[in-house]
Amino acid sequence: MMRIGVFVCHCGENIGKTVDCPKIAKEAVKLPNVVYSIDYKYMCSDPGQNMIKQAILEHKLNAVVVASCSPHMHEKTFRKACAAAGLNPYMCEIANIREHCSWVHDNVEEATKKALDLIRMTVERVKFNYPLSEIRVPVTRRALVIGGGIAGIQATLDIAGAGFKVILVEKEPSIGGHMSQLSETFPTLDCSQCILTPRMVEVYQHPNVKLYTYSEVENVEGFIGNFKVTIRKKARSIKESLCTGCGLCVQKCPIKKAPSEFDEGLANRPAIYVPFPQAVPNIPVIDRTVCTYFKTGKCQLCKKVCGRDAIDYDQKDELVTEDVGAIIVATGYKLYKIDKKARDSLVKGYGEYGYGKYKDVIDGLQFERLASASGPTSGEILRPSDKKQPKKVVFIQCVGSRDPSKGFEYCSKICCMYTAKHAMLYKHKVHDGEAYVFYMDIRAGGKGYEEFVRRAIEEDRVKYIRGRVSRIYEKRGKYIVKGEDTLSGVPVEIEADMVVLATAIVAQPEAPKLAQTLGIPYDKYGFYAEVHPKLRPVESSSGGIFLAGACQSPKDIPESVAMASAAASKALVLFGNEMLEREPIVAKVNENTCVGCFYCKKVCAYNAIELKEIRDKKGNLVKVIASVNTGLCQGCGTCNATCPSKSIELIGFNDEQIYYQIKAL
Amino acid sequence: MSAHVKVREREKLTLAEEIEELTGINSLKCYQCGKCSAGCPVRVFMKVPPNKVVRFVQLGLEDEALRSETIWMCAGCLTCSTRCPQNFDLAKFMDALKEIAIKKGVISKDDILKFHKAFLKQVEANGKAFEFGLIRDYKLATFNIFQDLDIAPEMFFKGKIKLFSHRIKDRDKIKKIFDRCKE
Incomplete structure (x- = not known):
């Protein structure tokens, strides 16, 4: 005999404003098998959790439905509360009446009706829940x-x-x-x-x-x-x-x-x-x-x-x-090249900057080598074409970055800082030289960064011009840089000896291939995707693979190092553990009915379906059937939906649970 | 269930909205890098650089935008549109401003409009520019008979100005274009 408790959360005003919580708590107790129901302002709070624990003990509940926010938020909280009261945590289900109801509706009457529907569905579903325990897999350390x-x-x-x-x-x-x-x-x-x-x-x-x-x-x-x-x-x-x-x-x-x-x-x-x-x-x-x-x-x-x-x-x-x-992916970046790109390429290259044909129009990393004591010029700034010291150097930021028409929409983040550094290094090495920086905005958000840029401008007298360069062309051994100072509205033309382009940071060209090998997602630029941009920034969506x-x-370097230590x-x-615990929401094969067609193997995105030989007592092979590797299975349910003989159950989402959930509507 | 979308009736569109309606260009796409002004071949003749005209529109300074000579200086060479990192079709934007300025009768340089009209008249008649006709009509419209007259002989002897027009073959197609525009 099922004894179900229903707990309705107001989530402050989040649910309470549009759903009549006291009313649905009153209605819920009338549902079959529901023996107890209550509403509370914040069910996830300590007193709220205690209400659940107490009710389980006092009313001998053997299943719990919490009507609250998305299970992504607090399913774990409530399941732990249930476990603390001695109930199997997997006997607790969430009815999402916030994201699926109160946040998307404004009519109180209709929203309340829908919330009650959602609760009724979850009550029917929880009747088919059965106790589960965590899966334990060993860890290679x-x-x-x-x-x-x-x-x-x-x-x-x-x-x-x-x-x-x-x-x-x-x-x-x-x-x-x-x-x-x-x-x-x-x-x-x-x-x-x-x-x-x-x-x-x-x-x-x-x-x-x-x-x-x-x-x-x-x-x-x-x-x-x-x-x-x-x-x-x-x-x-x-x-x-x-x-x-x-x-x-x-x-x-x-x-x-x-x-x-x-x-x-x-x-x-x-x-x-x-x-x-x-x-x-x-x-x-x-x-x-x-x-x-x-x-x-x-x-x-x-x-x-x-x-x-x-x-x-x-x-x-x-x-x-x-x-x-565990795997930590730290494959780094490449620099954008302004060269002519293939016709089908997403990026186009810069014709107006000469498609890379001018020898003294170099990129940031090349300038690093010129300025480096271990570099080809032993740290002397000499232009590549004739090895003469350039007296006028123009640095251009945002080449390929923040440029959806020729390169990429994103900001490459480190160029503002390294350009300031380049201009500064140049001025330190060539005292009578002039350094110009064309920028659009200066993004110097970091410890000591703004001060560094100000130092380049105020002390090293680097001339910062706010504007994007329209064209670079060669004229009698000089490079004519055509720009506009947008702050004064005056056109600017500089006869430079050398031009340094702060080209965009781009993903490694082989990044997507490695991502496919590892089974981790990446964005349209080829950068690897984290699970959550704020709260899980160093984890890929594949368990055990970190970024x-x-x-x-x-x-930049400090950020890369911080991220590396975080991933480590x-x-x-x-x-820290010899065994790894994970949720038991995985697929399970009915060995009696599986005919070994392996459609499930074909559709599984996680390579979780393995072959299993069934032998009789004498050791003769009876049949080969599918078997789920519970370490790999992500519980997506694709195999479950594909199986023609209905021989795969997705634990926690089995057919009965879903059918009766729908039937309750 | 029905969706509730509040539609605010507004008597007058802002200039930015008017341009968006005409061209589909969202003025706010421009992030004021100034690459258009930097590469503009007629920039030297402009008091207000092209990027500032966009800024006027962004700020809702309609008069400043519509009355600026810049919109009439624009030769429509498309250098800015090709080089713009934000795919902002500035030449089209300038065209829209010109159209709106004519509609509202706020033309900063009457002569420029006359020049444009004289130019289009030749195109309509010949299917291409006919310099002598253009000069003649422009001068008649503005009474600037003697302007730049000194360079006329040189241009004539270099073959830049011909006395008789050369017409293209399919002029009826050109006529169709003009008819469509006048609709």
């Missing part, structure tokens, strides 16, 4: 971090520091990411490499860290706490265990003219190279696309000079698998 930039490094060090093993995968030959390319960092102007390289070394030396550089994540299987990851170790053509990093091969390589990725094409590197002197690991890699041996079969100079016989031209890509319980750094949206702490929360 090792983490995978994808991407070895500052975010990935921070997450790795945090988790390793807590005593858990971390596997760090980086696709480039060295960890360090974009931060290793930067000259100085805002707003303190401390040297980027000086603060980064100790951390890179720490990663390399940490006993809990297993580092895979020049490697990519190929495949991910499994679920929260139990991922199986396949990593492709790309062929370095070097035996890592033998190489001492002496660098002789790099010196002797006859190919000298391959554009350096690290120097953003402003300098050249050999075919066998270490990206930069502080690279971790300090092991070279052969770029097979430019190496003479790989092109013609001749040369082998590097092999000849290597005293350790570490060069291995026949090395193949290697696939390794690792078991991990850190600029792969989620444009971010999320992984550590997971590792």
Whole structure:
């Protein structure tokens, strides 16, 4: 015999204003099997919860319906209250009379009628509820971090520091990411490499860290706490265990003219190279696309000079698998290029800025390399075309950002700050030089950021002009920058020696592919999506997969580091338990009626349907049927709706519950 | 159940609304970056840069917008519309302002309207511009007989001004366009 209690919440005025709560509480008790009902101003408050607990004990309730806000808000609260009174939490159901009723209607009479309908439906439904218990799955307490930039490094060090093993995968030959390319960092102007390289070394030396550089994540299987990851170790053509990093091969390589990725094409590197002197690991890699041996079969100079016989031209890509319980994605960003884009591309490139054909019109990262002491000019600002010191430099912000017609709608967030830094660095290095910044708005919301921009304007005398540049063209070795100072309404034309474009921060081009491998959502720009923009900013919607750094949206260093530590702490929360508990709302196969058509397998978005062999006592195979991996199942119900023989039940949402819920209407 | 939508009757549309009705352009899309003014080839002749005209409309300063010479200076070359980061069709916007200014009779430069009319008259008659006719009609309309007369010989000898008009073939199609516009 069901003894149901109905608890109606006013939610202050939220429900109470449009739904006559005392009336529906009075009506609800008249429903069959309802033995108790009451209304209260805030059911989620402590006294409200106590009312539920007391009623369960006093009236011997064995099922509870709470008419309140969406179950997304307080289902857990009320289920816990029920559990505290000794009732199975899954005997508590929510009738949503706020989002589904009071918020969307204004006629009190009709809204009250609808609220009562919703309660009646839920009462009928709860009659078919049965006690459930949480599912427990084991947790592999090792983490995978994808991407070895500052975010990935921070997450790795945090988790390793807590005593858990971390596997760090980086696709480039060295960890360090974009931060290793930067000259100085805002707003303190401390040297980027000086603060980064100790951390890179720490990663390399940490006993809990297993580092895979020049490697990519190929495949991910499994679920929260139990991922199986396949990593492709790309062929370095070097035996890592033998190489001492002496660098002789790099010196002797006859190919000298391959554009350096690290120097953003402003300098050249050999075919066998270490990206930069502080690279971790300090092991070279052969770029097979430019190496003479790989092109013609001749040369082998590097092999000849290597005293350790570490060069291995026949090395193949290697696939390794690792078991991990949590994954942190920290794949970072790329910079927008103003070049002509493919016809079908979403972005168009800037014809009015020369489509990238002017040598001295460079982007922000290129300027970082020019300003960096480790850069191609040893930190001297020289323009790329003729290596002369530019006396007039124009910096242009928002190139590709905030530009739906040619680039992206969003603000790239960090350009205001790094442009101020660039202009400042330029003025510090070229005292008689003039620096102009074209901006639309200055967004300097950060600790010490506004002061930094003011310093550039007031102390370093950088000339800020509010307006967007219409055109850049070359005229007798100068670049004519045509703009308008919108504050005074005066047209501005500057004959610049060099132009630096603060181009947009864009997602990695391979980001969507990795997202599909991991099964995490991403937005239309390719940035990974968090579950909740405010309250769950570092979690992806797939359990056990967390986000850190600029792969989620444009971010500066402090933010990336904070996010990485947050993601690491999320992984550590997971590792805090040996077993993982989750809601039992999953699909369940009726083994007697399942015919093994596996339509469910085809439609399952989470790869949760597995094959199960049914054998008789002698061990002969009787049939192969579907079985649900409760770790992977998200309880979406697609299999349930698809199954032609009605052999799959979605626990907590089974057919009876739904039918009687509808019938009550 | 029926939806309750309150419709506020308004006697007069604001200028921004009027433009939106004519062109579908939402004036608030402009974020005042000034790229239009920066690239405008006739910017040097304007007292008020094009982006400020949009600002006037945004602020509801109707007189300032409609009476500005800028809207009449606009040559409709579409440089601004092509380069605008917000896909704001400024040339169309300027056209709408011109139309509204004529309708309301608040034309800052009468001569410019006469020039436009003389130009269109040639297009209507010939299917293309006929410079000599244009100059003749403009001068007759404004009595500025001697304006720029000194450069006439040079232009004539360079072949920029021809004495007889050249007409395109399908003039009936041009006529149709003009008829549609006059409807």
